Amino acid sequence: MKRSLNLSSIGARVGVAVGAVMLGLVLVVATGVLGLGAVERKLTRLVTVENVKSDSASAMRLAIVSRIDAMRNVALSSDVNAMQADLKRVDAYVQDYVEARKRLLALELADDARAALEQADAAEAQAAPLLKQALVLARTLQPEMAAELMSVKFAPVQQRWMSALDALSRSAEHGRTEAVAATQDARRNALVWMGVTGLLALGVGAALAFMLVRAIARRLRDAVGVTRSIAAGDLRARIDVTGRDEVGQLLRAMSEMQQALTGTVRAVRRHAESVATASAEIAQGNMDLSQRTEQQAGALERAAATMSALGTTVRENADSARMANELSQTARGVATQGGGVVGRVVETMKGIHESSRRIADIIGTIDGIAFQTNILALNAAVEAARAGEQGRGFAVVAGEVRSLA
Structure with missing residues (x-):
């Protein structure tokens, strides 16, 4: 019965x-x-x-x-x-x-x-x-x-x-x-x-x-006990579905709900693990970007030193050019002074030509450094955009580097 x-x-x-x-x-x-x-x-x-x-x-x-x-x-x-x-x-x-x-x-x-x-x-x-x-x-x-x-x-x-x-x-x-x-x-x-x-x-x-x-x-x-367990977050409670009456249908629906919640929690856990992995990769990328930024900063310092030396050389060349101009003016007056003075002028012009060629090489090097710096600034801006709020500092550094380039 x-x-x-x-x-x-x-x-x-x-x-x-x-x-x-x-x-x-x-x-x-x-x-x-x-x-x-x-x-x-x-x-x-x-x-x-x-x-x-x-x-x-x-x-x-x-x-x-x-x-x-x-x-x-x-x-x-x-x-x-x-x-x-x-x-x-x-x-x-x-x-x-x-x-x-x-x-x-x-x-x-x-x-x-x-x-x-x-x-x-x-x-x-x-x-x-x-x-x-x-x-x-x-x-x-x-x-x-x-x-x-x-x-x-x-x-x-x-x-x-x-x-x-x-x-x-x-x-x-x-x-x-x-x-x-x-x-x-x-x-x-x-x-x-x-x-x-x-x-x-x-x-x-x-x-x-x-x-x-x-x-x-x-x-x-029994149904109330299972409902309270699920409400407390315990999705491991066993639901005995017996009978085909209204209470049995309720227990069957609760069992299906429990299975659906379990699947949802597992999916959320998988997505959370994926987000954690992506965050770790972003952090590693930020560290790599920081190292590259430090390297570029060192390169910029070296480029600045080179440009300072280049400025000194340019100033020396300018002084030499003024001196050459004075000498040429003097040479006009003393053209008659003989072949020895002309020889010195020729040697001086050769030195000037050699210095100009070196200046051209240095300017090419500076252009290459500026191009690489600009590329580095673009990469830093891209990484800063990916990092969101945490990449704001990198965006500022990238702007400064681009201005320097």
Whole structure:
């Protein structure tokens, strides 16, 4: 049952619990209906059988008493009209007795009631000729003989007859009492069965509700624990996905979320490692750039020293040129001084030519140094742009180097 509950949805389990409770209510109602049916049958028997028995027995006894009373009036009456009225009453009481007896015979009688009715019939058979003879005597105006017949011969028969009818009444009353008791028993049984089925339905419903709530609450607690672990950053918590109900779907979604978060964290870690590696490479490049910058600075210092020496040489050459100019001016004046002076001038011009050639070589060297310095400044600017905020100093140095170039 537990496995079936796990494989079903919460709605299905709630439906099973509600269905069980409704089934219990149906059983309670059915038990009540059956019990009420039994009570109704008992009451129907009480009303249609036992009461009719008692009423019929009472009617038969009343008819006999009234018949005997009317016959006594006939015997004692001296008025013909009154006698005729009493005779009609006798016939009516006879008819009432016959109809009550028919109603009684139409019912199912107990053995004692049937025996009492047979005794009443036997007494009636004995009383019928006596009553007829008494009527004849009354009609022939012999009341003394009719009264004697009724008191001497008819009285014992009447006693047996009334005793039989009393027994019949007691039997009918006993049957009615038993019917009332049976009706009460049926009512009590119906109440007992309704109570038992109601308690049983209540117990089953409570048990199903307890099992349902416990199963759902336990799995929800597991889901809450896993959610708190994930919220705390622990992605290694194990999620047991069982069942296909709503809680199982929730756990399955949480498991998929956990796997997705684990993949995301791994990807972020890989990217962080890549960024760290790139940062290390950038730092190494910055160190290399710093070394190259130092080397270029040394080269610039050497170039500056060379340019200073070149300036000195240029100044010396300028002085030499002035001197040569003065000498040439002097040579004009002293051209006539001889070939020795001209030879010295020629030698001096050769020196000047050699110095000019050296100056041209130095200027070419300076141009090469300036070109390399400009390239170095461009490289430094590129590296500074790559380094971002950290390469701002290199950008300033690169600008100064470019200006120097």
